[in-house]
Amino acid sequence: MSYRLLALDPNCKYLTLPVIRKISAMVKAGAIVVGEKPVDTPSLSDDQKEFKNIINELWANEKGENKTGNGKVYAGYSMRKSWNF
Numbered sequence: 001m002s003y004r005l006l007a008l009d010p011n012c013k014y015l016t017l018p019v020i021r022k023i024s025a026m027v028k029a030g031a032i033v034v035g036e037k038p039v040d041t042p043s044l045s046d047d048q049k050e051f052k053n054i055i056n057e058l059w060a061n062e063k064g065e066n067k068t069g070n071g072k073v074y075a076g077y078s079m080r081k082s083w084n085f
Contacts, residue, residue: 008035017046020054027058028069034077037062 006026015023015038027033037059041051060066063076
């Protein structure tokens, strides 16, 4: 499968490290992610430092466009408000 856009809804405040790694790989390959920056991982066994590093790379700006690899992360936007879906 291939995806061009991934929309994170307000329920995505807590994501596990494997999910964040996958999102990072997708963005570097050219995907677009729209949504708020996740705040933490719900797993006590995840590497907190790696989690924070990936999150801070993808959501370098709290608001606006962040380019990583061939993709982009739009922080502080929602699909409905930003693109009138």
